[in-house]
Amino acid sequence: MRRYGLYAAVAVPPIALAIIGTTHPEHLTMASALYWRNLHVITLPIFPLLGFAPWLIVRFRHSLALNWVAGILGFAFAVFYTGLDVLAGIGAGGLKVDGMGMATTTVFGLGDDLGRIGAIALIAATVLAGIVAITLAGVFAIPGAVLVVAGAICLWRDHIFFPIGVLGQVLLAVGWVVLIVALRRRGRTATAAQ
Numbered sequence: 001m002r003r004y005g006l007y008a009a010v011a012v013p014p015i016a017l018a019i020i021g022t023t024h025p026e027h028l029t030m031a032s033a034l035y036w037r038n039l040h041v042i043t044l045p046i047f048p049l050l051g052f053a054p055w056l057i058v059r060f061r062h063s064l065a066l067n068w069v070a071g072i073l074g075f076a077f078a079v080f081y082t083g084l085d086v087l088a089g090i091g092a093g094g095l096k097v098d099g100m101g102m103a104t105t106t107v108f109g110l111g112d113d114l115g116r117i118g119a120i121a122l123i124a125a126t127v128l129a130g131i132v133a134i135t136l137a138g139v140f141a142i143p144g145a146v147l148v149v150a151g152a153i154c155l156w157r158d159h160i161f162f163p164i165g166v167l168g169q170v171l172l173a174v175g176w177v178v179l180i181v182a183l184r185r186r187g188r189t190a191t192a193a194q
Contacts, residue, residue: 003184010056010176013049014151018169020046021160028104033096040089043160047085048078050155053148053176054125060183061132073125077118084115084159119156126152126172129179137182144182147175 020043025032051074058070088111092104130145154168 006056006180007177009049010053010180011173013046013052014169014172014176016046017043017050017160018166018173021166021169022162024159024161024165026161028092028096030096030101033093037090037093037097040085040093043089044082044085047081050081050172051075051077051122051125053172054122054129057129057176057179057183058132060136066128066132070125070128073121073128076121077125079118080114080121081118084111084118087111087114115159116156119152123149123152123156133179133183137179137186140182140185141179144175144178147171147178149175151175 025036028036055070055074058066087107091107095103126148133141134145151168151171154164158165
């Protein structure tokens, strides 16, 4: 049961975001403003969970220093990307709903700046997790490492907008599962060798 919980912890948040992303309006307009705002309220507790997966992978290494680095990067992602969600999602949508669309440029700019910091932290965390997984599981971890880094880059470039942002979330979900499978395979091989 614990094994399935680990898979769910890394795969469910990006899959949920991918599903939600398929309905994300491409542009904020008066017609889309209410849904735009509400969509970002829904995603508010989901986005920070993306920063948890790299830490779970790095924990396989049993290195306190690397665990801290992964944890800090995940925390930075959660904090700064939430800033993007609040400002450019909830705030801009709310302003547009209230007929104050001229103020959205300011909150979009602030949100984008914060989101960029968060996305870079997530990219760094996925690179760290990928390196750790490859050092532990060898070539079996390479596909997962490539997928999670690509997924994080897609998030940085296209948030969860369809199609690239949605694809990025799917890449994260699949990549994390592939990394866990590779690490568990390594664990079984090491146990058998003993």
